[in-house]
Each structure stands twice: as structure tokens, then as C-alpha cells.
Amino acid sequence: MDAADSSEKTRLQAYLAHCGVASRRASEQIILDGRVAVNGQTVTELGTKVGEGDKVTVDGKPVHLESRKCYVLLNKPAGFVCSASDEKGRQVAADLLRDSYKERLYNVGRLDMYSKGMILFTNDGDFAAKLSHPSSQIxxxxxxxxxxxxxxxxxxxxxxxxxxxxxxxxxxxxxxxxxxxxxxxxxxxxxxxxxxxxxxxxxxxxxxxxxxxGNVNLDDLRPGEHRDLTEKEIKGLLQLCKKIIATRIRNA
The missing domain is CATH 3.30.70.1560 (Alpha-L RNA-binding motif)
Incomplete structure (x- = not known):
């Protein structure tokens, strides 16, 4: 990996998030677990940066930056777990989206296996990080x-x-x-x-x-069904995060 011109390089965890692998925080753990390689070498340092010419793999599979950002609402049925995969062989909620999206989507937040209803999926790491941060309090x-x-x-x-x-x-x-x-x-x-x-x-x-x-409702979406969030819903969620954080700062 060429260390020159690091200004055009991106931190590895941010790169993985923009590739739709997982949220930035979850990507950090994936790196620490030794599952990521850059140009054929396993990397476990969170400060590692990658650029356009670097080849990045996760669990041996190449990952690439995705040009389209997806924001999806799924009505999760009971019996599905919210994780990228499950070692116990249980059904994974993300599998309900695979026929409709070629992008790698990951869940923002969780519902336990026996709970039902709204779960958001995205491949936008910044969006996921803002909604998942404890200070958002949505x-x-x-x-x-x-x-x-x-x-x-x-x-x-x-x-x-x-x-x-x-x-x-x-x-x-x-x-x-x-x-x-x-x-x-x-x-x-x-x-x-x-x-x-x-x-x-x-x-x-x-x-x-x-x-x-937040501002997004399940409405009449049936179990197992999904839909894209509207631009208004996406902006509304991000505005809620900013509003709550600003209020906390004023009251501190």
C-alpha cells in the first residue's frame, strides 16, 4: 500500500462503511477481528488508510465503494435476527432484502429475534453512525x-x-x-x-x-415487506439527530 499522498486516502473503517459492509463502528470490530486484508495483507490497525488503487477484502471477498446510497425500511417478522450472518443458522433479516438490492445493506440498530416491526437498513456509513450514536436519542x-x-x-x-x-x-x-x-x-x-x-x-x-x-412510521407495511425511505424521511431523521444534540449542548 503506497503511503504517499495520504490526503486522498480514507480510514479503513470509513471505507468499509461506504462499501456497505457495516456501520463504521461495526467495521472497526471487523478490522480488529482480523477479517480485513489490504493488498493481500491482513490489517488490524484502525488508523490504516486506503486509497483508490488498494484492493480491500473482507473474509477473502473483495469489497468496492458503492455509488448508490440506499435507505430501506423493513417490517421484520418474528424469527429473524438482526446481524450480517448467524453462526446458529437462524434466519437473517437482511436476507429479506437480497432479491431487491444488489448493494450490501446492514441494519441500523436491532430488534431481538422474537420482536417484530421497523428496522432500518442502509449502506451509508455516515447516516448509520449519526442515527446509532447514543447522543441522537431518537x-x-x-x-x-x-x-x-x-x-x-x-x-x-x-x-x-x-x-x-x-x-x-x-x-x-x-x-x-x-x-x-x-x-x-x-x-x-x-x-x-x-x-x-x-x-x-x-x-x-x-x-x-x-x-x-423518529419521524418514520410503519403504517400499513406488512411483515416481510420493505420500502425505500423518502427524501423527506431521510432528511427528517438527520435533522432530529442535529436538533437533539443541539438541545443537549444548550442544556449542558
Whole structure:
């Protein structure tokens, strides 16, 4: 790899993100795991830079910059995992998009295997990084059907926050729609957060569906179906990130 003219070179993790391999943060881990080679040599240094003439491979397969940026909304059915591949042989959500997109798309955020609803996919590393950054705090709305009644008092408790296994969980809002149906809004999205909060109150989860991310709604998209985000939706999500970060700075 020629080290000259490094001003035209790009950090390897950013290059992988722009190739649609994974988000920038996930690409860093892929590099650290020794899965990336540049010009035939395995690279594990995150500061490595690559240019136009360099050959980059991931798991032995060449990757290339993609000219078209994709922003996709998928209504994930239950039973699919949100990862590039699964060592246990489970169905991967990204496989539902492969017939429609030749680009390598990766999920922005996650839903656990048993949860359903909105998941975003992209090959734009900058877009994914902004939405995934903890400071973005974009609202995510869920409709949850439970195995036991949820009282207004329990809903208020979840808004106040509960501690489970020394981890603090708190929702922005919990609204009881029916005795066994609630709407929950989160801005964090810790692993299995809603299920753990409910389980702490001895309430089981029968169905969990994410119906909104920021300004984007699931609407009438059926399970397994997908659509491209509109320009308005893409700009709206990015504007939400900027607005929230600016508010946090003013209030600091």
C-alpha cells in the first residue's frame, strides 16, 4: 500500500462503511477481528488508510465503494435476527432484502429475534453512525401485547424507571391502550429493554412491534415487506439527530 499522498486516502473503517459492509463502528470490530486484508495483507490497525488503487477484502471477498446510497425500511417478522450472518443458522433479516438490492445493506440498530416491526437498513456509513450514536436519542415507539394486565400505576413506574440486574431501564412514555396492550416510547434501546422492564413487574410479553422511529412510521407495511425511505424521511431523521444534540449542548 503506497503511503504517499495520504490526503486522498480514507480510514479503513470509513471505507468499509461506504462499501456497505457495516456501520463504521461495526467495521472497526471487523478490522480488529482480523477479517480485513489490504493488498493481500491482513490489517488490524484502525488508523490504516486506503486509497483508490488498494484492493480491500473482507473474509477473502473483495469489497468496492458503492455509488448508490440506499435507505430501506423493513417490517421484520418474528424469527429473524438482526446481524450480517448467524453462526446458529437462524434466519437473517437482511436476507429479506437480497432479491431487491444488489448493494450490501446492514441494519441500523436491532430488534431481538422474537420482536417484530421497523428496522432500518442502509449502506451509508455516515447516516448509520449519526442515527446509532447514543447522543441522537431518537424516539422509538412500540406496541406491546402482554400476558397480564398493565395498570396505570405500573405504566407510571416504567416511566419513572426500574433497576434490573443492576441496570437502570426507563421509558419516555408508557400508555395503557387496553388492560393487556400498551404503547411504549424509548430513546435508548438497551438489549431486550422492554421485556426486562415488564418481567421485573412479573408481566410477560406476548407480542412486541416497533411502529415508529423518529419521524418514520410503519403504517400499513406488512411483515416481510420493505420500502425505500423518502427524501423527506431521510432528511427528517438527520435533522432530529442535529436538533437533539443541539438541545443537549444548550442544556449542558
Amino acid at each position: 424516539e422509538k415507539e412500540y406496541i406491546v401485547e402482554t400476558s397480564q394486565d398493565v395498570s396505570p400505576e405500573t405504566a407510571a413506574l416504567l416511566e419513572h424507571g426500574v433497576r434490573v440486574d443492576n441496570v437502570f431501564y426507563k421509558c419516555v412514555r408508557c400508555e395503557v391502550l387496553k388492560p393487556r396492550k400498551i404503547k411504549i416510547i424509548l430513546i435508548e434501546g438497551k438489549n431486550r429493554e422492554i421485556r426486562k422492564m415488564l418481567e421485573s413487574q412479573n408481566i410477560g410479553t406476548r407480542s412486541l412491534v416497533r411502529v415508529r422511529i
